[in-house]
Amino acid sequence: MNKVIIWICSLLSISTFAQENFKVYYEENENGYKIYANNGEFCPVSVEIDFKIENLSSSIGDIKIIEVPAQTTKFYIADLTVIDRRKALRLGFSVRYNHGNHLQTSFDKDYAYHLPFKKGAEYMVTQGYNGTVSHHNEYALDFKMPIGTAIYAARDGKVVLVEQSFNKTCTEQDCAKFNNYILVYHSDGTFAEYTHIKKGGAKVQPGEMIEKGQHIGYSGNVGWSTGPHLHFIVFLQRFRDRETLPTKFLVGNGKQITQLEEKKKYSKSY
Incomplete structure (x- = not known):
């Protein structure tokens, strides 16, 4: 081969997980290059890869969205084959990625969730779907709960992320970056997030399988919040937003x- 121009792979994570948990890379072979991905997350990750190549042909075209299974190493993405060995090559690509299957449309619409609190308790839904305070165009529920109320899993699943380090509370939307939460992946590809848990209030950790009705944490009043409550949503993940359900x-x-x-x-x- 003659001159080869390689771009450094540009990785853009739209989610909250660390970059070191997911990467796309290439290996050279006698015909050109193979593209692989490593996914260290506890759920599938969708990656959109945009090739910028010259004198190379891609086995999947220029732009492709691919679902990489959870806990996968060296997952095959594509072959880039040299067209003319007498000419210079240009290999570049950028990727964006996020939890879940970006292309998923179907899920279990009739699933019956458990209320996310203990047997014998009763709580009010202070803000429901498309609420006027913070649930604009969103299927979300706020359960009014005193700080330290036990939270129970509404559905079986695998814990993907836990954030429990914050203790700041304010009523402005910018404070959402201080939300504490437990993120759970379900068998039908949906996610549930239990938000505003108190600092240090999680009883589960990433990678743990949980059962419906299991005690998973304690409610709080952390992040973007107007008072102690549990914010609960179920959603399909998209690259730049969530499709709440x-x-x-x-x-x-x-x-x-x-x-x-x-x-x-x-x-x-019950």
């Missing part, structure tokens, strides 16, 4: 399934 819950003795409404109290006796 409506949910149904078992209420009362667990025989009734309903969509929760704002300003109503719900009890759990």
Whole structure:
């Protein structure tokens, strides 16, 4: 081969996980290059790769979105094959990535979630779907809870991320960066986030499998919050945002399934 121009791979993470947990890289071979990915996250990660190449042909075209399975090393992405060995090469690519399957559209719409608190308790939903305070165009629920209330898993899943280091609270949206939370990945590709947990309030850790009804943490009043509560959402992850999803819950003795409404109290006796 003659001159080879290699760009440093530009990695752009749109999520909150560390860059060292996910990377795209290449290895040279006799025909050109192979592109691989390592995913150290506890859920699949979607990567969009944009090739900028000359005198190389890509086995997947210029731009492609690929789902990389959780805890995967050297996951094959593409072959870049030399077209003319007498000419210079140019190899460059940029990627963006985020948790989950960016292309996913289907999920279990009829799943019956458990209320995220202990048996025998009752709490009010102070802000529901498309709420006027902070739930604009969002399927999100706020359960009014005193600080230190035990939080229970609404569904089985794997813990992906835990943030519990913050203690700052304010009512401005900029304070969302101080939110403490537990992020859980479900078997149907959806995620649940339990937000505003108190500092040091998680009882689970990333990589842990949890069961529906398991005690996972304690509520708080941390981050973007107007008072002590648990913020709960279920969503499909997109590169730059989240597609929040409506949910149904078992209420009362667990025989009734309903969509929760704002300003109503719900009890759990199952």
